[in-house]
Amino acid sequence: MKTKNLKIGITGGIGSGKSIICRIFQTLGIPVYDADSRAKWIVNHHPDLRKELIAEFGAEAYDAQGNYNRAYMAKQVFNDGNRVKVLNRLIHPRVGQDFVDWTHQNSNAPYLLKEAALMFESGSFLALDKIITVFAPEEVRIQRILKRDPHRSEDQIKAIFGKQLAEEEKIKRADFVVQNDDQHLVIPQVLELHAQFLKLAEQTS
Numbered sequence: 001m002k003t004k005n006l007k008i009g010i011t012g013g014i015g016s017g018k019s020i021i022c023r024i025f026q027t028l029g030i031p032v033y034d035a036d037s038r039a040k041w042i043v044n045h046h047p048d049l050r051k052e053l054i055a056e057f058g059a060e061a062y063d064a065q066g067n068y069n070r071a072y073m074a075k076q077v078f079n080d081g082n083r084v085k086v087l088n089r090l091i092h093p094r095v096g097q098d099f100v101d102w103t104h105q106n107s108n109a110p111y112l113l114k115e116a117a118l119m120f121e122s123g124s125f126l127a128l129d130k131i132i133t134v135f136a137p138e139e140v141r142i143q144r145i146l147k148r149d150p151h152r153s154e155d156q157i158k159a160i161f162g163k164q165l166a167e168e169e170k171i172k173r174a175d176f177v178v179q180n181d182d183q184h185l186v187i188p189q190v191l192e193l194h195a196q197f198l199k200l201a202e203q204t205s
Contacts, residue, residue, distance in 0.1 A: 005103050006111035006201040007127070011119035012134030013164050014157075015141030015148075017180040021134050022115050024190045031106040035116035035124065038102075039095045043068040052090050092122055099127075111201045120165050120173055130200070132193065133174035135167060136181045 010025075010032075012018040022032045043049060044067055053061045053068075057076050063069045077083040099114060106112055119125045136144070138161065145157050171177055176196075178189050 004204050005107055005109070006197060006204050007103065007129050008111055008113050008197060009119050009125050009128040009131040010113055010115045010134065011117065011125075011131065011170060011174075012136075012180075013141060013167055013170070014117065014160055015145040016134040016136045016167075017144070017186075018115055018117075018134040021132075021178055021180065021186060021190060022113060024187060025113055025194065028190075028194050029109070030111065030113055030194070031102075031109050032113045032115055033099055033102050035095055035099065035114060035119075038098055039091055040068075042094050042098060043091060046094055049090060049094050053087075056086060056090065088122065092124070096124065096127070099124075111197045118164070120170060125173075129204075130175040130197075131173065132176045132178060133167075133170040134178045134180050135171060136179075138167070140181055 010018055010022060019034075022034070026032050043053070050062065053073075057073065060072045061069055063072075073087070077087055103112055114124070114128060116122065116124055119128075119131065125131055141161075142154060142157055145152060146154065176193055178186060178193070180186055
């Protein structure tokens with residue numbers, strides 16, 4: 001019987017390719033919690049959070065169909081650090097509890113992965129045992145995003161970069177770094193990390 005699940009965080013800036021790295025871990029049988037996708041689900045389905053968001057941001061926080069009004073909310077918090085903090089203060093604890101519930105549901109796995117773009121910025125890294133940063137140079141990331149999201153301009157992409165923790169800082173804070181720069185093979189890097197995490201998991205069980 002496991003007494004403690006080893007929890008590994010995986011982060012990286014937009015376009016770094018962390019989702020691809022997570023898929024490789026999943027093929028190895030490791031459950032992955034996608035914090036960003038779960039947050040989108042939670043804002044649409046958590047009744048208490050819905051009430052809190054409407055109370056704070058108005059009825060337009062949800063559209064006529066009852067779905068979270070992402071465009072409206074983006075305007076509410078755009079360039080307003082205080083409003084962003086209010087929004088995060090409401091959403092992050094719900095996602096945090098959802099992650100705790102998920103860890104219990106997957107307690108038989110050797111270790112667990114949590115993927116989040118704003119892991120350091122949100123403070124969620126504090127609840128994790130180790131952190132992986134997926135790194136790719138800025139120019140590589142820009143080209144990936146332009147290909148994936150043709151509606152975005154290069155200036156818009158750089159503006160997103162500016163709102164995220166610098167890649168150099170993410171690397172400093174990480175325990176492990178995966179180089180996903182189109183020059184290094186990623187599968188051998190993941191297999192090496194997997195072997196290390198299995199050993200760590202044995203020590204925590």
